[in-house]
């Protein structure tokens with residue numbers, strides 16, 4: 001039996017979608033620990049995959065299991081171990097932050113008194129110790145999001161699904177949540193989707209790239225980097241003369257800045273000549289943004305050819 | 307308490323206690339709607355049909371619990387994604403429905419209390435009659451709750467599901483002769499009335515308290531139909547309710 005997170009030809013065709021595959025033969029295997037981050041464009045299939053793994057949605061074909069527990073056949077055992085905040089989950093406006101977390105723990109079968117204590121603890125963990133008894137409808141949108149994250153943090157589930165948990169959070173709160181999630185991932189398995197690629201870069205032990213229902217990339221940041229053509233990025237500020245480039249891609253952004261994507265040897269040579277000329281520039285390894293653009297954009301160009 | 311006990315408690319808290327604390331006005335509607343029909347029927351019949359009207363109020367309360375459940379569960383499912391969160395947890399659909407359904411009853415407590423007092427004064431059923439009444443109401447409750455839950459799991463559009471629950475509510479609890487004897491309904495329409503389980507419930511209730519005298523065959527038929535409807539709905543919900551989406 002497959003260990004870790006295992007998907008085998010996982011396919012989803014929603015009824016009434018004229019045969020369109022929201023997931024199209026997704027197969028992969030990963031250790032079930034740390035943070036697994038799913039990225040992809042709107043409609044790529046992230047939520048669909050998360051919902052199937054969290055036993056909320058039936059796949060059309062294929063199999064999926066976590067630690068040997070099949071999402072269909074062993075749903076009951078799996079449900080003892082999972083917790084999920086869906087992408088469109090909202091807090092009930094008529095409940096307080098504490099009531100929200102408390103009732104979630106009751107759903108999980110935790111006793112009232114313990115649930116009450118744990119609810120306050122979890123809310124403090126996400127920085128809401130002063131809003132414990134505030135009605136959700138009086139909280140700001142991002143704060144409500146934190147209440148939802150607190151619900152799963154409060155549970156003892158060791159497999160946690162978070163579908164876009166940091167959407168709507170301010171930059172400081174987002175970073176605080178990252179810290180929390182990193183700590184949490186020490187002894188649990190987190191599956192999270194995000195549109196903030198620096199978030200995946202920062203948190204993920206493994207990154208999966210979905211595109212039009214297909215898994216087009218999977219691995220650590222370094223592995224994904226190795227899979228693309230150019231691993232280095234040189235940035236020249238606006239107005240700087242771009243140097244001659246023998247191998248690589250040169251693009252000029254809207255604000256006039258120039259980016260050069262290239263390989264290691266070429267990056268060294270260009271840097272040397274730029275330094276000699278006194279041109280201001282920065283050199284870094286390609287970011288997940290660059291990798292994502294390369295994999296997904298490259299893919300869609302091929303797709304669009306007749 | 308066992309985990310399932312706490313799970314039921316979560317439903318009760320969410321679907322009644324917490325909401326009531328914050329929106330006490332919601333209660334007014336659940337109190338008024340069964341009682342308003344009762345008042346109208348009593349006035350129009352110059353007090354003649356107060357017994358039937360009280361029983362109608364009971365049956366309507368039970369049926370309404372299921373219909374409100376359908377609306378509330380759809381709301382929780384579609385607007386808050388609560389069902390998805392509960393599916394991905396150790397909870398079970400039975401605990402989920404049970405807690406939420408009890409929550410609906412708690413809303414009806416004031417209306418039921420008024421009805422019990424009225425029944426004590428105007429119906430005064432014997433022990434057997436009262437037990438029979440209780441059994442019918444319980445069956446009615448189970449039926450409407452099962453129906454409400456099953457429909458809610460199919461709803462993906464809240465507007466549609468609210469409209470739907472109003473339609474069913476009208477079909478099953480306003481049109482059929484719940485508040486008055488079926489003999490008041492002219493013949494061709496009577497057949498339509500017999501399509502609704504609430505008609506049978508009302509017949510049994512009226513017979514139990516001596517407001518009508520049914521032959522033993524008619525009574526048996528009423529029980530059988532009511533039981534069959536409950537069991538069928540239960541089976542349908544076990545087979546077809548979408549706890550996990552397809």
Ligand SMILES: Nc1ncnc2c1ncn2[C@@H]1O[C@H](COP(=O)(O)OP(=O)(O)OP(=O)(O)O)[C@@H](O)[C@H]1O
Pocket residue numbers: 014015016017022040041042043044045046047048049087
């Ligand atoms: N209930 C549904 N019925 C029909 N089609 C659906 C349903 N849910 C999603 N889809 C379709 O399936 C595809 C994948 O959707 P999904 O929600 O998984 O994307 P996503 O990667 O989560 O996108 P986003 O980043 O916008 O959240 C989309 O084409 C979408 O239109």
Ligand SMILES: [Mg+2]
Pocket residue numbers: 046047048087163
């Ligand atoms: Mg999504």
